[in-house]
Amino acid sequence: MEFFEEFPSLGRKTLSGMKQAVDETFKGFSRAYGEQLENFFDPLLRFLIWFEKLLEATPWPIILLVVGGLAWLGSRSWKITIGSVLAFVAIGILDMWEDTMATLAIISVATMLCIAIGIPLGILMSRSDRAQGIITPILDVMQTIPSFVYLIPVVMLLGIGKVPGLLAVCIYAIPPIVRLTNLGIRLVDKDVLEAADAFGTSPWQKLWGVQVPLALPNIFAGINQTIMMALSMVVIASMIGVKGLGVPVLRAISNQYLALGLMNGLAIVALAIIFDRVSQTYGKRLQAYRNGGK
Amino acid sequence: MSELKVQIKNLYKIFGKNPKKVLPQVKTGLGKPELLDQTGHVLGINNVSLDIPAKQIQVVMGLSGSGKSTLIRHINRLIEPTDGQILIDGEDVLTMSDRQLRDVRRKKTSMVFQKFGLLPHRKVMENVGYGLEVQGVKDDEIAQKAQHWIDRVGLTGYENHYPGQLSGGMQQRVGLARALATDAEILLMDEAFSALDPLIRYDMQSILLELQDELHKTIIFITHDLDEALRLGDKIAILRDGAMIQEGTAPQIVLTPADDYIADFTKDINRGKVIRLRAIAEAGTPYDGANIPAGTLLNDALQPLAQAPNQTLGVTEPDGRYLGTVSLTKVIGALAG
Numbered sequence: 239m240e241f242f243e244e245f246p247s248l249g250r251k252t253l254s255g256m257k258q259a260v261d262e263t264f265k266g267f268s269r270a271y272g273e274q275l276e277n278f279f280d281p282l283l284r285f286l287i288w289f290e291k292l293l294e295a296t297p298w299p300i301i302l303l304v305v306g307g308l309a310w311l312g313s314r315s316w317k318i319t320i321g322s323v324l325a326f327v328a329i330g331i332l333d334m335w336e337d338t339m340a341t342l343a344i345i346s347v348a349t350m351l352c353i354a355i356g357i358p359l360g361i362l363m364s365r366s367d368r369a370q371g372i373i374t375p376i377l378d379v380m381q382t383i384p385s386f387v388y389l390i391p392v393v394m395l396l397g398i399g400k401v402p403g404l405l406a407v408c409i410y411a412i413p414p415i416v417r418l419t420n421l422g423i424r425l426v427d428k429d430v431l432e433a434a435d436a437f438g439t440s441p442w443q444k445l446w447g448v449q450v451p452l453a454l455p456n457i458f459a460g461i462n463q464t465i466m467m468a469l470s471m472v473v474i475a476s477m478i479g480v481k482g483l484g485v486p487v488l489r490a491i492s493n494q495y496l497a498l499g500l501m502n503g504l505a506i507v508a509l510a511i512i513f514d515r516v517s518q519t520y521g522k523r524l525q526a527y528r529n530g531g532k
Numbered sequence: 533m534s535e536l537k538v539q540i541k542n543l544y545k546i547f548g549k550n551p552k553k554v555l556p557q558v559k560t561g562l563g564k565p566e567l568l569d570q571t572g573h574v575l576g577i578n579n580v581s582l583d584i585p586a587k588q589i590q591v592v593m594g595l596s597g598s599g600k601s602t603l604i605r606h607i608n609r610l611i612e613p614t615d616g617q618i619l620i621d622g623e624d625v626l627t628m629s630d631r632q633l634r635d636v637r638r639k640k641t642s643m644v645f646q647k648f649g650l651l652p653h654r655k656v657m658e659n660v661g662y663g664l665e666v667q668g669v670k671d672d673e674i675a676q677k678a679q680h681w682i683d684r685v686g687l688t689g690y691e692n693h694y695p696g697q698l699s700g701g702m703q704q705r706v707g708l709a710r711a712l713a714t715d716a717e718i719l720l721m722d723e724a725f726s727a728l729d730p731l732i733r734y735d736m737q738s739i740l741l742e743l744q745d746e747l748h749k750t751i752i753f754i755t756h757d758l759d760e761a762l763r764l765g766d767k768i769a770i771l772r773d774g775a776m777i778q779e780g781t782a783p784q785i786v787l788t789p790a791d792d793y794i795a796d797f798t799k800d801i802n803r804g805k806v807i808r809l810r811a812i813a814e815a816g817t818p819y820d821g822a823n824i825p826a827g828t829l830l831n832d833a834l835q836p837l838a839q840a841p842n843q844t845l846g847v848t849e850p851d852g853r854y855l856g857t858v859s860l861t862k863v864i865g866a867l868a869g
Contacts, residue, residue: 427652429645429647429648429649430649430650430651430652432610432645432649433643433645433649433650433651434651434662435610435637436608436610436637436641436642436643436645436649436720437637437638437642437643437662437663437666437710437714438633438634438635438636438637438638438639438663438666438667439634439666440634440666443666448651451653452651452652452653527652527653527694527696
């Protein structure tokens with residue numbers, strides 16, 4: 239009856255052999271190609287460092303102006319604009335300015351990267367059911383697999399630093415933009431597409447003149463979600479060497495500094511709320527034509 | 533009759549998993565319900581042939597599900613047929629490459645839709661200019677032509693509105709202006725006015741007839757409304773279950789319906805507004821009394837006939853040709869059906 243009491247697993251020897259084989263192969267791969275990969279990501283690293291330096295070197299009043307200006311351009315709402323500026327003032331007064339700038343830098347670069355890769359991927363998915371069938375499960379894995387699990391190979395390949403941190407953030411944050419681009423384009427009214435066809439629209443004209451503009455509200459919801467998810471990865475990214483608001487949070491966890499953790503955590507929340515409100519109101523303004531507004 | 537603009541030859545369209553396989557069965561006479569029962573395929577168009585003359589309004593009429601909207605989408609190949617031929621100016625649309633087909637859709641045909649099909653994110657001006665923009669016409673030329681057609685359909689002042697801000701009737705004027713702006717010779721109108729309420733529909737019909745007097749387009753007009761068909765159509769074709777059951781002019785359809793189905797359709801319409809004296813004049817002995825034009829509608833002939841001696845008048849064509857006589861009794865008989 240032994241057979242039923244314990245699940246007949248592979249022997250310990252076979253298993254450890256298998257695991258070792260996988261590890262060795264990957265180590266070999268990382269030894270052979272690690273440097274090339276690092277070179278490949280080098281431009282990204284430079285851009286990230288440049289952007290971070292730029293934010294840190296810019297005098298704080300200018301940053302406040304830029305934040306206020308962007309919030310106004312995006313939302314056209316005084317409430318949101320003033321709220322954003324006040325949040326940044328509070329962050330500065332509580333001495334979290336530098337960490338906030340570092341976080342802002344990595345979030346911005348990660349978001350740009352996600353948009354640059356995610357929107358074309360979403361478009362591809364919307365045009366081919368096969369692409370959708372292949373990419374959807376990959377996105378599912380990316381969203382649900384614990385981030386620590388993919389941190390292992392990323393760190394093995396690229397070591398500790400900004401680029402692996404950025405990659406980890408992107409792996410976690412890219413699915414919404416891909417999904418919502420795909421969904422948005424697929425939801426475009428069939429009657430409108432038929433009318434476009436009837437006037438001899440080429441596939442390219444149809445994509446950029448009809449499908450993408452009409453999918454924009456959904457695409458914007460995707461960008462919004464991507465930013466939110468990128469922000470939520472800040473602490474984990476700081477475990478592998480990304481500067482920013484995540485570092486003091488980690489320190490607070492290991493030393494039980496309640497106030498430090500709370501302050502930096504709330505700074506992340508403030509950033510999230512600002513990004514969310516601004517990008518959402520901008521998305522809403524994009525679909526003004528739906529309600530007959532200007 | 534004048535030259536043929538569009539010819540549809542033995543067109544079949546079957547919807548389903550494997551249309552080619554069941555096509556022979558349809559060709560040997562399997563009907564729509566039997567086909568659905570036996571093979572799970574839906575018969576959209578069943579051996580339709582139709583010659584559409586240039587510069588006239590060809591109405592295709594049928595109830596919903598009769599295949600009329602499917603038929604019109606074959607002309608610019610928004611739907612691929614299962615079998616058959618479609619010629620526009622003698623060229624086979626079905627053998628065209630994507631590029632050639634796009635050219636036909638840009639230059640030769642344009643379309644007006646039941647649900648308007650306007651681009652909601654573009655203003656009226658940009659919607660009307662859409663066909664030209666797709667063709668790559670220069671901006672100032674687009675603006676000028678779009679403005680011209682906006683004025684023609686009576687939307688001056690609404691150039692910068694979004695479609696969502698307009699009523700249904702106004703949206704369809706935008707649709708009409710968009711279709712006219714490309715100067716295409718063939719205008720495909722798929723239940724273009726069916727979504728509008730009766731008064732607006734009548735208005736739009738008047739606009740269309742007025743424009744047609746001047747533009748002489750080849751118009752293919754789909755409708756389920758017999759009054760609309762009789763008012764607009766130079767020629768009318770009637771579809772049922774994807775097959776054509778009668779084709780002819782309005783009086784032909786009203787006076788000699790091909791079967792009970794059509795007779796049923798036509799029994800409630802006002803014959804006096806459709807039939808003209810030409811259709812019922814009795815050829816015979818020359819008449820030496822007063823004459824009345826052959827194009828007079830029966831309704832309009834009642835009064836003069838009642839006052840004529842013997843309640844009889846001679847009927848003449850506009851070119852002076854004498855057709856015969858018509859009597860009040862004859863007209864009343866025709867009105868009663």
